[in-house]
Amino acid sequence: MSRAPALPRYLPCPCRSEEADPPAYTACCQIWHNGLAAGVDAGKHAPTAEALMRSRYSAYSVGLIHYLLATWYPETAPGELELSPIKWTGLEVLHAEETGDAGVVEFIARFKVNGRAQKMHEISRFVRQAGRWYYIDGQMMPDEK
Numbered sequence: 208m209s210r211a212p213a214l215p216r217y218l219p220c221p222c223r224s225e226e227a228d229p230p231a232y233t234a235c236c237q238i239w240h241n242g243l244a245a246g247v248d249a250g251k252h253a254p255t256a257e258a259l260m261r262s263r264y265s266a267y268s269v270g271l272i273h274y275l276l277a278t279w280y281p282e283t284a285p286g287e288l289e290l291s292p293i294k295w296t297g298l299e300v301l302h303a304e305e306t307g308d309a310g311v312v313e314f315i316a317r318f319k320v321n322g323r324a325q326k327m328h329e330i331s332r333f334v335r336q337a338g339r340w341y342y343i344d345g346q347m348m349p350d351e352k
């Protein structure tokens with residue numbers, strides 16, 4: 208009798224996929240994704256600007272357009288969003304800080320386009336309103352390497 212191939216214990220969360228022992232998606236960003244599933248506000252929101260940024264990265268990774276739009280500050284959000292065929296391969300948060308209801312997160316997101324590894328270095332701005340964090344916009348940083 209042949210052995211069944213070992214299944215992964217869990218799906219690692221995309222936002223921590225580069226870490227040695229990443230948490231499961233179900234124990235990380237999926238909590239926040241489910242909290243805003245398809246127009247339903249279940250009252251569970253990413254508690255920090257960094258958590259929101261991570262959950263948005265994971266939403267890009269798993270293709271949750273409604274979550275991206277629901278966490279985008281209404282005044283800067285696009286009316287609709289189409290995801291390009293990018294394979295996201297990792298996220299590194301370089302710096303995150305909050306001052307009152309304002310948050311800033313600097314990160315590097317890695318991805319592949321047509322098999323070519325690329326990265327995006329961005330400083331994103333966030334704001335908290337009525338207990339929810341929203342993405343405002345981001346400034347791309349030139350690649351220093």
Ligand SMILES: [Zn+2]
Nearest residue numbers: 220222235236
């Ligand atoms: Zn996550």
